Each structure stands twice: as structure tokens, then as C-alpha cells.
Amino acid sequence: MILSSCGRSPTGRAPSNLIGSQQQNVQAISGSQKNVALNICIDFKSKNINWRSNLLNKTFNFDIAESKCDETALPVKTVSTVLKGPVNSQAMIFDPPPSQSFPYKEVETDVFGMLADVCTGLIQGDTISNTVSYPDGSKIQLSFQLKSFNGFDGYSAAYFKANETTAWKQVVVELELDTANLPSPDYKGLEKVIRTSEICPSGDIASMTRTYLP
Secondary structure, rough: OOOOOOOOOOOOOOOOOOOOOOOOOOEEEEHHHHHHHHEEEEEHHHHHHHHHHHHHOEEEEEEEEEEEOOOOOOOOEEEEEEEEEEOOOOOOEEEEEOOOOOOOEOOOOOOOOHHHHHHHHHOOOOOOEEEOOOOOEEEEEEEEEEEEEOOOOEEEEEEEEEOOOOOOOEEEEEEEEEEOOOOOHHHHOOOEEEEEEOOOOOOEEEEHHHHHOO
């Protein structure tokens, strides 16, 4: 499971309403959410094949906007990465220059990243829960949206600490599934935007936004 970094958006506000939201009932992913999730997983499966076949060693540029808890927002920086992944048994990564930090290096596919277990199960026809529970009592709840994130398909994760029912952290992933908006059809499934936010000890909202630059 991918975890978010601690950084704050320049506005100081969470990019969606998951922060402070209440934990939902633990239940199977179903209905329209299941349809969206399954479509994303199928596209991720094709992505894992197409990217390895056609996009390795290609350059991917991103803007990174963040600031840490209780600090002034850092200037937006542009990071140029190279897609690496010569071994099929390992995740592809966006590889930045050695001098650059880069959040979420691991490329999301059906077998690597946040949805790996979900996609494996859904593609096999299994019933999959909307909640991932960990031995320490913490939980992550997933939801899937169709064209609700600024016109992009995507998914979000709300994070809950043990014995708490109010989300303290979120990850929102916006995917580009429309090949007309991409350099070529091979890029389908690209993580167009990844947003993270969390509640700092002071009560401030910390966040990071990573945006693909075509």
C-alpha cells in the first residue's frame, strides 16, 4: 500500500472532503463503484503490459507542490523522471535524478501499488471489501469515482488510526483513461494527478500534489 508524504497545499486546505470524514460501514465494493473499480483494474492490467513494452526509458515530467506541517508552502518544482522497470516481477518506477526527491515513484498497475490486491480479486471475480485492515488496528477505506475528480476517473483512500473513526489522512488519484488527452494510446491509465493530505499535530492540513505535465 502506498502511503502519503507530509506536505501542505498552498491553500492550506484538503483537496477533498475525506479529511475528518467518518469511517463508513465495512462492506463489499458493489454497484457503480465496483464497475468503476473493475474498469480501472482492466485498464491497469493493459497498462502494465503496454508501458513495459512501449514506454520504458521514456521521460515523464511532473510538477510537485507541497509544504510540510506548519511550514510555508514550498515553490512548485518540476521533476523530470525516466520510466524504469526491466524486471516484470518488480514495479515500474518513475526514476528521478539522484538530487531530486519524488513522491509515489512506484507506477500504479493491477499487480503493483495501492489497488494491487483489489484488482487481483476483482479480475478473478472475487468479492472485495472496501476496507483494508492491518494488524495494528488501523484501516484504509477505498472509494471509486467516475469522472468526479475534475473530469477524471479515479479513486480515493481514507486512512484511520486504530480505535478511531475519523479519517486523519487521504490519498486521491486521478487517472487519465481518455487516450485523446494523452501523447499516445500507450499512456492510458496514467496517474494524471495524485493528491495527499493529512492532519498535522497542530491541526493544520498538510498536503502534496503531483501533476503530470504532457
